Amino acid sequence: MYRNTWMEVNLDAVADNVRKLKEICGKKIIAVLKADAYGCGDSHVARAVLEAGADMLAVSSLDEALMLRNEGYEGELLILGATDPEDVPVMIENSISVPAYCPEWADAVVQKNPAGLKVHMKVDTGMNRIGFKTPEDLQKAFNELKEAGCLIEGIFTHFCCADFDEVFTNMQYDRFADAVELLGHEFKWIHCDNSDATVWFKDPLSNACRIGISIYGINTYTDELRHPISMHTTVTMVKEIMPGEKIGYSSTYTAKKKEIIATLPVGYADGFIRANKGRKVWCDGMECEVVGNVCMDQTMIRLEHAVPLNTPVEIFGPHIHLEDMAADLNTIPYEIICLISGRVTRTYIWHGREEQEENARLLKSTAIEV
Numbered sequence: 001m002y003r004n005t006w007m008e009v010n011l012d013a014v015a016d017n018v019r020k021l022k023e024i025c026g027k028k029i030i031a032v033l034k035a036d037a038y039g040c041g042d043s044h045v046a047r048a049v050l051e052a053g054a055d056m057l058a059v060s061s062l063d064e065a066l067m068l069r070n071e072g073y074e075g076e077l078l079i080l081g082a083t084d085p086e087d088v089p090v091m092i093e094n095s096i097s098v099p100a101y102c103p104e105w106a107d108a109v110v111q112k113n114p115a116g117l118k119v120h121m122k123v124d125t126g127m128n129r130i131g132f133k134t135p136e137d138l139q140k141a142f143n144e145l146k147e148a149g150c151l152i153e154g155i156f157t158h159f160c161c162a163d164f165d166e167v168f169t170n171m172q173y174d175r176f177a178d179a180v181e182l183l184g185h186e187f188k189w190i191h192c193d194n195s196d197a198t199v200w201f202k203d204p205l206s207n208a209c210r211i212g213i214s215i216y217g218i219n220t221y222t223d224e225l226r227h228p229i230s231m232h233t234t235v236t237m238v239k240e241i242m243p244g245e246k247i248g249y250s251s252t253y254t255a256k257k258k259e260i261i262a263t264l265p266v267g268y269a270d271g272f273i274r275a276n277k278g279r280k281v282w283c284d285g286m287e288c289e290v291v292g293n294v295c296m297d298q299t300m301i302r303l304e305h306a307v308p309l310n311t312p313v314e315i316f317g318p319h320i321h322l323e324d325m326a327a328d329l330n331t332i333p334y335e336i337i338c339l340i341s342g343r344v345t346r347t348y349i350w351h352g353r354e355e356q357e358e359n360a361r362l363l364k365s366t367a368i369e370v
């Protein structure tokens with residue numbers, strides 16, 4: 001890493017969180033590592049969650065599943081999103097479990113010699129994303145997939161409001177329980193809880209919980225989790241500006257008095273979006289306002305006192321909480337961390353030691369041949 005803008009992921013804290021959540025729910029843990037583990041690096045987060053006792057990993061697509069297989073993961077692996085029936089041979093060959101989620105999918109899959117394909121029946125209980133909407137469709141697909149030799153290992157649904165709506169969540173659960181009963185099958189995996197539900201929702205039927213954002217310490221119902229992720233940069237230039245001077249593209253900020261301005265090597269191409277203008281970052285004990293428009297690669301902040309070059313700046317972490325940043329930006333923590341781009345070096349703490357991710361594109365390649 002040459003450019004000093006990085007995201008730190010403390011894998012020891014990740015592992016502690018998984019252990020804690022497993023203790024809280026008393027069920028098997030399916031660690032959801034979709035979207036490169038919410039931007040944190042799926043192969044790294046995988047090591048930590050597996051060491052902490054996760055029983056299965058889940059991702060969003062066949063591409064993401066194959067990436068984990070290519071990294072050497074041989075354990076239980078479930079795709080949560082849609083798949084193309086054309087790819088059935090790849091799913092079987094790599095022992096990847098997939099959701100059956102609509103009649104068209106099931107009808108197409110049975111045409112593809114799916115014997116041995118590991119399937120989880122996905123039931124839509126109110127979110128209206130993917131999943132069987134009617135008991136008839138569910139039963140029919142179950143029968144034909146079973147007949148075609150699929151291994152029907154699981155059944156699941158997804159709560160859409162487990163962070164605030166107990167009534168709706170219970171209604172979704174009741175529909176799910178009806179679906180499980182309808183099929184009368186011995187499922188190895190029965191799962192409905194996301195991170196929030198893992199903490200508060202208790203039921204006698206499910207035997208696994210799918211945890212995503214709580215791996216990173218974010219949960220509406222417990223504050224017993226650690227906060228493993230933070231994002232940092234360092235000061236590249238400090239200057240004094242006079243009253244009336246402007247800052248950045250479109251000169252949107254005007255100094256009211258003599259002010260000290262620092263420049264940071266972080267911008268919207270790092271996922272530090274333009275909406276951060278006017279928000280605060282943390283530097284040398286100060287909360288510093290982002291002044292002027294955030295540029296693609298750089299950002300200016302106003303300091304109360306001058307600092308030396310290379311002084312560290314926290315974008316989110318112990319002082320600027322990710323959840324507060326999300327609230328300021330009118331979004332959710334998931335979106336902020338998923339948008340941190342590949343240009344931002346990931347550093348990891350693992351078994352108490354720091355490791356730095358080598359950016360693959362800093363390694364020599366001959367992709368451009370002229």
Ligand SMILES: *Cc1c(COP(=O)(O)O)cnc(C)c1O
Nearest residue numbers: 032080158194195210211212213
């Ligand atoms: C993303 C996702 C999860 C994890 O949700 P969190 O709120 O991050 O715990 C679980 N199940 C499904 C189907 C998902 O898409």
